[in-house]
Amino acid sequence: MAVLVLGEVVNGALALDATAKTVTAAKSLGDVTVLVMGSGAKSAGATAATLDGVSKVLHADDASLDHALAENAAALIVGLQAATATSVPPATTDAKHLPARGRTSGCHGFVRSDGGG
Amino acid sequence: MKVLVPVKRVIDYNVKVRVKADGSGVDLANVKMSMNPFDEIAVEQAIRLKEAGKAEEVVVVSIGVKQAQDTLRTALAMGADRAILVQAADDVHQDIEPLAVAKILKAVIADEAPSLVIAGKQAIDNDMNATGQMLAALLGWSQATFASALEVEGDSATVTREVDGGLQTITVKLPAIVTVDLRLNEPRYASLPNIMKAKKKPLDEKTAADYGVDVSPRLEIVSTSEPETRKAGVVVSSVDELIEKLKSEAGVI
Numbered sequence: 603m604a605v606l607v608l609g610e611v612v613n614g615a616l617a618l619d620a621t622a623k624t625v626t627a628a629k630s631l632g633d634v635t636v637l638v639m640g641s642g643a644k645s646a647g648a649t650a651a652t653l654d655g656v657s658k659v660l661h662a663d664d665a666s667l668d669h670a671l672a673e674n675a676a677a678l679i680v681g682l683q684a685a686t687a688t689s690v691p692p693a694t695t696d697a698k699h700l701p702a703r704g705r706t707s708g709c710h711g712f713v714r715s716d717g718g719g
Numbered sequence: 720m721k722v723l724v725p726v727k728r729v730i731d732y733n734v735k736v737r738v739k740a741d742g743s744g745v746d747l748a749n750v751k752m753s754m755n756p757f758d759e760i761a762v763e764q765a766i767r768l769k770e771a772g773k774a775e776e777v778v779v780v781s782i783g784v785k786q787a788q789d790t791l792r793t794a795l796a797m798g799a800d801r802a803i804l805v806q807a808a809d810d811v812h813q814d815i816e817p818l819a820v821a822k823i824l825k826a827v828i829a830d831e832a833p834s835l836v837i838a839g840k841q842a843i844d845n846d847m848n849a850t851g852q853m854l855a856a857l858l859g860w861s862q863a864t865f866a867s868a869l870e871v872e873g874d875s876a877t878v879t880r881e882v883d884g885g886l887q888t889i890t891v892k893l894p895a896i897v898t899v900d901l902r903l904n905e906p907r908y909a910s911l912p913n914i915m916k917a918k919k920k921p922l923d924e925k926t927a928a929d930y931g932v933d934v935s936p937r938l939e940i941v942s943t944s945e946p947e948t949r950k951a952g953v954v955v956s957s958v959d960e961l962i963e964k965l966k967s968e969a970g971v972i
Contacts, residue, residue: 695882699864703856
């Protein structure tokens with residue numbers, strides 16, 4: 603069963619601590635795929651690939667996904683959810699801003715790493 | 720411009736929370752209930768927009784048990800114009816989940832057609848931090864969460880958001896959902912004359928069934944428990960003993 607973890611990207615770099623903790627929490631649910639978004643997200647994706655337990659990294663490289671604005675990013679996540687059973691975002695402000703929106707549009711299994719919806 | 724503010728009746732923030740003996744949740748019997756503090760900030764901001772001439776009407780909505788009337792009266796006493804109570808539960812222990820709340824709010828918004836929804840960022844009882852975002856998704860409106868400053872100009876709103884890395888300022892098109900953080904403003908106290916006046920302000924009563932929304936829970940509470948209490952420390956008699964304990968027990972040196 604595939605699990606989608608939202609990689610936290612801050613100014614083009616991966617927020618390693620938040621993402622690594624979320625990956626560790628998500629490992630028990632299945633194969634972990636990490637999604638990183640924003641222009642220049644490739645290097646953040648390369649960092650994510652080095653984390654223990656990550657089986658696949660997706661990077662969406664587009665300026666419309668910068669600054670973690672929920673409106674565009676949520677649409678992207680909804681598109682990806684067909685291929686994954688559960689999404690696990692970290693409990694950061696960006697990740698709280700976004701996935702509840704994605705989940706509502708996609709009506710999908712969803713666990714935030716602090717336990718909220 | 721009409722502003723809609725959803726408010727939630729929650730356990731008062733000063734109350735010492737007790738877990739029910741069977742672990743099924745928090746004991747709410749004979750406990751003081753109040754308006755969610757973040758929602759109070761949202762109500763205050765809506766009233767300030769009205770006082771600044773930016774908004775004509777402030778409508779407050781609460782979804783929950785019948786007693787949420789008291790919460791709505793508090794908002795009316797602060798200065799809101801009108802209230803809508805959507806009764807969705809009879810038992811105070813039944814929490815209406817964010818998705819159901821968002822669906823009901825969507826239906827209310829279809830009737831009321833506000834240009835701006837100001838909500839608290841999260842309720843202090845279940846800390847979900849989801850309703851505003853879900854509502855924005857259902858409506859396809861823009862969203863600005865964790866607001867610490869809000870300016871409305873014409874058909875857009877400029878919102879400063881408190882994010883992990885600092886502050887982010889964004890401009891959103893109206894209609895929009897704004898969820899407010901702690902530092903946006905300091906809510907006013909309702910004066911006694913205003914509390915009396917609030918009793919005469921209109922309060923519509925509806926039920927979840929009126930809007931055709933199923934509020935049965937999708938989540939199952941497995942258990943509820945109090946956090947572990949901190950264990951007592953030990954007093955060491957000498958530096959040597961401290962170093963010894965750090966080496967052998969704590970394993971830090």
